[in-house]
Amino acid sequence: MGQTAAVSAFLWITVVSLAAWCWLLLGQGFFWRTDVRLPRRREPDVWPPVCVVVPARDEAEVLPAALPSLLAQDYPGRAEVFLVDDGSTDGTGDLARELSRRHGGLPLTVGSPGEPPAGWTGKLWAVRYGIGLARAREPVYLLLTDADIAHAPDSLRELVAAALTGGFDVVSQMARLRVESAWERLVVPAFVYFFAQLYPFRRIGREGSRTAAAAGGCVLLRAGMADEARVPDAIRHAVIDDVALARAVKRAGGRVWLGLADRVDSVRPYPRLHDLWRMVARSAYAQLRHHPLLLLGTVAGLALVYLVPPAAVVAGVAGGSTATAVMGGLAWAVMAGTYAPMLRYHRQPLWLAPLLPFTAFLYLLMTVDSAVRHYRGRGAAWKGRTYARADAVPDEG
Structure with missing residues (x-):
């Protein structure tokens, strides 16, 4: 009798699980679809000035594979790169200058803000400093991108065109993450899958939707909206800063678009389970x-x-x-x-x-x-x- 009751209870639990999957399949913004790419766009007659802000802390290992791709951007308007060396001990700043001398391309400025004050995360303090440097150039857009993200030559061009055409204050792409080691194959695609399940991309870009998220590796932000939303000051202690940024923009009445990237890639390796575990555990709670x-x-x-x-x-x-x-x-x-x-x-x-x-x-x-x-x-x-x-x-x- 007891065994029969246990089997019956587990059957009902299984039915609930199946019902949950039926709802996720059809009712969670079709989160599982991967065809949300850059929206319709057309090239403007005049390209607005853009400043690229790259916070970097001990990134000498990945910088040679990422920074040259930013310097080589084929952007028709005025653009320059600001790399913020956030207290690196591995020569990140000097390496960035050397890469700029070697590869040429967009102008590069390297600066260092010093240690963040209480209440600030290091990355957002670096972003604040970089935006401050960029303000002197009066940019219309800011591209916030990580030091481990490699961009195709037309990446900036496509992002700006999408923002202008769609009237978006934020256009963000989830970079294609590196998947080479056995553990990366097992864990990395699921990371993006779970993220999309929490924040269905289709809902984020929908007019009037409250769902907000961005992917911190590639965020094109309208400079005027950065002021209106008080970014990054309003989110200065956010560990999950990309979601916090998107929510701050939506609270300020801005429009956000997020999708998967075709030609924006993360070059950071996570070869061991320990590396992936640390990446997830640092912000999961x-x-x-x-x-x-x-x-x-x-x-x-x-x-x-x-x-x-x-x-x-x-x-x-x-x-x-x-x-x-x-x-x-x-x-x-x-x-x-x-x-x-x-x-x-x-x-x-x-x-x-x-x-x-x-x-x-x-x-x-x-x-x-x-x-x-x-x-x-x-x-x-x-x-x-x-x-x-x-x-x-x-x-x-």
Whole structure:
């Protein structure tokens, strides 16, 4: 009797999991589709001036693969690059100057703001300093991009054309992340998949939508909107600064567009699980606003949506419950089917799709570890700095 009740209860849990996947498939902004690319655009008669701001801290390893691509931008208007050396100890600033001398291209200015004051994250303090340097050139747009992002020669041109044509205050592209090592293949496409699930790209660009997010590696921001939204001052202690920036812009009445990139690539390697774990764990609990109940809800939700389907298949086969196995199999199939487009976008084999439950379990552990780090006072540690009490998306007036 007890065993029958347990099987029946697990069957109903599996039904709920399948229902959740049916809703995710059809009701979450078609998050799983990967055809959200730069919107319709036409070239203007006069190209507005643009300043590129690159915060960089100990980036000597990746700078040679990224900075020359910015200097080589084929932009018809006036453009220049400001690299902000955020207290590097590996010669990042000197290397940037050498790369500029060697490759030529757009003018490069290298500056250093010193250590961030209390209440500021290092990256946003560097961005603030870079925007301050750029103000003297009176740019119409600011391209905020990371030191590990390589751009195709027409990247800036296409971003500006899209912003002008669509009337967007922010045009952001999710750079195609490096996927070469075994762990990168297992974890990296899922990172973008989960992000899109939280912030469906189609909803972000829709007029009147409250969903807001950007991808910090490539953000074209209208300079006037930066003033109106008080960016970056209004988000100065945001660990997840790209989402915070997009929300600040939307609060100020601006329009935001986010999509996947075709020719903007991250060159940063994450060859080991440890590297990927650190990347996720440093900000996962900040995403949950450091709230224990949100953590519990997230863990339960991940387990229900991602772990129940394969467990139901195994339990149903082992226990002779055909209904449980079938329901679990259907949920697992929908899960894998929604993941397949993201694998294809990252040029990965589709046989990785059924492994998503294992990857989700890793993310569950990373999220829990992020909370543990927070309560141990280590918070969002990154490149020698720790932000123990930083808020993910601060709500400031």
